[in-house]
Amino acid sequence: MFYGKLKATIDKSEFLRSFDEQIKEKKSGTLIYKLNRSLKSLLLARAFVESGKNIVFITADDKLAEDYLDDLDLLVGNKNSFILPDYEVLPYEERSPHYSIRAQRISALARAVSGKPAIYTLSLRSFLRKIVSENLFRKNIIRLHKNREYNPQLLISNLVGAGYEVQFQVSRVGEIARRGGIIDIFGSGTGKPVRIEFFGDEVESIRVFSVSTQRSTGEELDSVIINPAREFSLHDIDTDEKIWEKIHQHGFYEGIELDIALLLPEIGTFLDFFGSEKTIVFWDEFQYFSSLIQEITEETTEFWEKAKQKRKMLPRPEDIFADSSFLKKTLNKYQNLFLSSSFQEFSEIKTTLESPAVSQTNFHGDLELLESSISAKLKTGYKIIIQSDNGSQSKRMRDLLPQFENKIDFTIGVFQKGFTLPDAKLSIYTDHEIFSRYKRRRRHARFSKEEALVDYESLKPGDYIVHIDHGIGVYEGLKKITIEGNTIECLTLKYADNDVVYVPTFQLSLVSKFVSEEGIVPTIHKLGSKKWENAKNRARKQIELIAEDLVNLYAERRLRKGIAFDADTSWQRELEDSFIYEDTPDQKIAAKEIKADMESDSPMERLLCGDVGFGKTEVAIRAAFKAVMSGWQVAILVPTTLLAEQHFLVFKERLAQYPVRIAMFSRFRSKAEIKKDVSALATGEIDIAIGTHRLLSGDIKYK
Incomplete structure (x- = not known):
């Protein structure tokens, strides 16, 4: 972790020693200013490492929370830093959060109840949002141990209640499958699908398997923790009969997360997961939060006024987001510190601490100016670090600055912003700012490649679908059917004369979306007719003719000589x-x-x-x-x-x-x-x- 490499140097900083005193003496209401984003991340990492407490960092929006998470991943590692993204769903919109957002939220909540300290970044909206209580979430985490008992039927019931889907075979996160005494589970907490083999009620073995081959990889586990697939379980629900009818019909219906005030006996906020003695709350640019809370409240109220004309049972705005009074309670209950890029004045400030740090200069690729800056700092005893994204870029920086090879550190992993901390004699340069090319990272959810979602969700009822054996039909949606006691999710395809074909979601390779020139409406095929077979035969003959022409064309091209370009330099x-x-x-x-x-x-x-x-x-x-x-x-x-x-x-x-x-x-x-x-x-x-x-x-x- 990068923080460990910096610690000996930054320990010399009088500014950071003053910051340490604020943390150690549990002082609250301190404004720490003249900080760029990466310096803020450094303070969060220091507070986490030195105090051993949970750090909750609240930002204006999810984008900022993600940017800070990048720096924190570098400083303390992604096993100690988490983000709680907001739903990205409008208030009262009958739509659930995207699968990847749910996975990130589950990971953060699971760590919060684990008892292990961590750093959490989240937006103000996510901070105010009412969610499942800590007690309800904690009891839905399942722990299985080899040679211990757990009733298989109860396990299936608990997993289904927690949002897992029963399939014929497991192909993605959030699915389970059962074959006699064997249960396959792909949980978000495991990162890998596991196969649990029972002898009666006793767990006989826990093995990792591959979703592509459905065979064990050879890796055996003594225990496994299975996080819920949703933030609450259907077994926790205690609600009105009318909503129960909807749940019995659809299970986790679209937008169910927004109705938790109507469904659960206990709700709270994310901060309720943490005790005040073991948590420090940091605020990013707190001066904007009062107006942001007002915007969230007004927006939610506006959507509530519109939604209640269509739906009778709705949670009230105060049941979706906490208000400014919750903010005041947080400031009174927890240790709070305010981080800012500049000096601010607001009533919550009790004392101030000015940072001596200076943000890195943008060199616009001027290596002479960079060399001059580094040389001047080396003469006064500075530790110089140049950060690059990968080994090749780091090697390139060494080649461009050979005179500093053994005098400065070239490291892999880049902050959002470089900075100089004069009282520690430390300067961190990022290659993005040296060359004026800023890091724009593609966001990836924190789960393995095997957890990628199989995307048939892009299909809409009414779309034309081509089945390799039956021809062109109309997609009518998903349906769960039961075969020999197994519930299988299927695509429903409608053909001529109202005939229907069900295609299991694990056989998606048999179908594809109909593609044609704009405006062309295809003819729906009839099951059992020869029309589709004749069409395929005609297509085969045309393909053979085209293939013959291509073979002749490429045979002629092979006789011609082209340009043989040099190998990579x-x-x-x-x-x-x-x-x-x-x-x-x-x-x-x-x-x-x-x-x-x-x-x-x-x-x-x-x-x-x-x-x-x-x-x-x-x-x-x-x-x-x-x-x-x-x-x-x-x-x-x-x-x-x-x-x-x-x-x-x-x-x-x-x-x-x-x-x-x-x-x-x-x-x-x-x-x-x-x-x-x-x-x-x-x-x-x-x-x-x-x-x-x-x-x-x-x-x-x-x-």
């Missing part, structure tokens, strides 16, 4: 490692295959497909750079002037650290500029030309 690897996002699996495969084709002497002909924002441009940049490094020029043809400018800016930013000249050919450039670039293109001075149809003009020549 060190610069190529550095460029790819400096990408600010983590490559998606498909992005890695596409880039690897395209570069392999480029190194072959056979002509390449590829179509790269992907949705907006999924990294197609980055793959193109890597291919273009590889061509330039092999001594060739590259033309990027785009359909619009606006797209030409966007690509030009992205290429310029990505290749700014390399001697590659890029030009744009479009109507955004003057005639004089175009004329100059046309000439430079012909002489080979321009490496990459990006433009519209202007690149196809007769005066465009390449070296």
